[in-house]
Amino acid sequence: MTDISKENQTHDLIRIEQVYESPSIYKLYIPLTGNALKNLNCYVLIDDGESLVIDTGFRNGECKAALMGGLAKLGVSPEHTKLFVTHLHSDHCGMAEYFDYPDTTIYMGGPEYEYLLYTLDCIPDSSMHRFSAPQLAGGFPEEFLRPASENNPARIFMSSRAFPVTKVSDGDELRVGSVKLEVVSVPGHTPGQMILYIPEEKILFSADHVLFDITPNITCWSGVRDPLGQYLKSLDKILTYDVKTVFPGHRSLSNKTLEQRVQEIKEHHERRLNEVRAVLREHPGANAYEVASRLTWSLHGATWDTAPKSQLWFAVGETIAHMDYLRERGE
Ligand SMILES: [Zn+2]
Numbered sequence: 001m002t003d004i005s006k007e008n009q010t011h012d013l014i015r016i017e018q019v020y021e022s023p024s025i026y027k028l029y030i031p032l033t034g035n036a037l038k039n040l041n042c043y044v045l046i047d048d049g050e051s052l053v054i055d056t057g058f059r060n061g062e063c064k065a066a067l068m069g070g071l072a073k074l075g076v077s078p079e080h081t082k083l084f085v086t087h088l089h090s091d092h093c094g095m096a097e098y099f100d101y102p103d104t105t106i107y108m109g110g111p112e113y114e115y116l117l118y119t120l121d122c123i124p125d126s127s128m129h130r131f132s133a134p135q136l137a138g139g140f141p142e143e144f145l146r147p148a149s150e151n152n153p154a155r156i157f158m159s160s161r162a163f164p165v166t167k168v169s170d171g172d173e174l175r176v177g178s179v180k181l182e183v184v185s186v187p188g189h190t191p192g193q194m195i196l197y198i199p200e201e202k203i204l205f206s207a208d209h210v211l212f213d214i215t216p217n218i219t220c221w222s223g224v225r226d227p228l229g230q231y232l233k234s235l236d237k238i239l240t241y242d243v244k245t246v247f248p249g250h251r252s253l254s255n256k257t258l259e260q261r262v263q264e265i266k267e268h269h270e271r272r273l274n275e276v277r278a279v280l281r282e283h284p285g286a287n288a289y290e291v292a293s294r295l296t297w298s299l300h301g302a303t304w305d306t307a308p309k310s311q312l313w314f315a316v317g318e319t320i321a322h323m324d325y326l327r328e329r330g331e
Helices: 002-013 061-074 110-119 126-130 142-150 227-239 258-282 288-293 309-328
Strands: 016-020 024-031 039-047 050-054 082-084 105-109 166-168 173-176 179-185 194-198 203-207 245-248
Touching: 002 061, 016 061, 024 061, 039 061, 039 179, 039 245, 050 173, 082 173, 105 110, 105 179, 110 166, 142 309, 179 227, 227 258, 227 309, 258 288, 258 309, 288 309
Parallel strands: 050 082, 082 105, 105 166, 203 245
Antiparallel strands: 016 024, 024 039, 039 050, 173 179, 179 194, 194 203
16 A cells, blocks of 8 residues: 555656657656755757756655656666766756766766865865855854755755766767757856757757746855856856757746846846945945845745754855955955
């Protein structure tokens, strides 16, 4: 009895939608339960007996059932496919290790892969590195560190080990059956996010570079001086591509043009920068933690003092990115 209900639950998790006719592109709805992102959109391109999977979801049972169940229904085997990992966040690459087979190629940007190895502790001292510096230097209280990291899904559901990748760079061409895809480097959301473009169909898989229902998180990274500046530059870059259809990494598909959405995201950051400027005028010399506590956030009914510490960690990271942007421009 128990087994049957479990099986039914697993079946309920499989949600497949064909989002493009020719070439055949399917969207797998990967649930991210309890996470504000709600779901990951995993895309599967199938052409001439070949397949490409774009991003995976968290490494947990629910995501695995949705991904593997969906792929099985589409006749795609993780042992014989191509997988493109757009960036190191666990909701995108958490299950990449399940594609580590001799006949499968996992593509990922080179610099992004290096950052992933850091977060996976594959490089000595990186456990320190992960929670080191930028947020702490921004005044994030040390006593909040543990609560901030403990319930952070980015850590809990990340890959359990490193997996081998074929590194890709901006402008590289991938082939899946007869379909040609171009790799586009769009640093900002992470230091080395790469996305895919199909010139023939004017399709852009935008991952977390451009989302439609939510604004991509921009935060600080060790070794990156101006992540927001980088991100805004990558927004301008993507507008130079001729795009008819956008397939984003989360939530619903586009209900407006890429140009409209890019404009809205730019305005969001401009408003945020103005807010930071205003706080700093009133509180000269405030650190990022103090500035962040005075900005407006949607904390789902909580206040700055009652919100989960992991949310404050993200908020402070985002504030640092905005303060870095102002500093880099002499403000
Ligand atoms: Zn992301």
